[in-house]
Amino acid sequence: MVHAEASTFAAGQSKAEVYAQVLEQAAALFEGQRNWVCNLANTSSLLYHALLSLPSPSNAVNWCGFYTVDPQNPNQLILGPFQGHVACQAIPLGRGVCGTAAAKGETLVVRDVEEFPGHIACDAASRSEIVVPVVQEGRVVAIIDVDCAEVGGFDGVDKEKLEELAGLIAASSDF
Template structure:
């Protein structure tokens, strides 16, 4: 049975170790369950609590969650992302493909590691407290089906460890979940 302690992270873990725990717990949670809402909701919780257990700047993460491809009729002519499960404060419901950090990652199908969001052209300031951001696309059959989005209230909140590990998580999500 799933237990809340899966999202308890020991103090003093390195960032790589914390991500290893996220990946291990996520893989265990996805066994026998491919529902994307359920799996992304638990993954957002794992990510959120892992950052909380790490030293700065990771501890200053103020949003961790997902957007997915909007498959509604409205999105047919204007492709957009729609908000999925997350932990943190209220967030923008939809993001047009190509707009802001999330929309750019989705349009270009590449990770965006942004040390200072105010220097990113067309940055969407859902939360004025966010200073840096990383967005990693989740690819299925060469299409972006979702993005992982993590915001930090400090500049330079993310580095190559975050990129490598979140790209592993994106690959795990792509093969473990049925996306809309």
């Protein structure tokens, strides 16, 4: 298979169908490959192109990627592979949407980032955000972070499917 086709999503599919393709393709790409940088790099591409293929507000995705717990300093997250514009290099645990989700070990769906206390604006264009922890052996090792240029970009389907994706990543990658 030409790998690029894995991240080509037909228009007109439902969000559930598109996430099913993301999960199927991610599982195939992780087979025999446990390197976390490689797996997160391809996953950020899959997810970004999946969301771009959907109707509004999903196609207003403007950043999609990962932060991991910094091996040099476990009190902060450090930027991992992503798709989109340049992003903040490090985020203290407990700060902003990413740091709060990582500290709590739970998914945060933020309808309007401007109403989130202590929001860190890496990109002023971002208006809503979902952050999903990747938990391995009871420990947060990374987060999935997706930003949208529209308010209310994420719903219960995004939460459910991104949590499934986080579980797949945790089971398939050595951090």
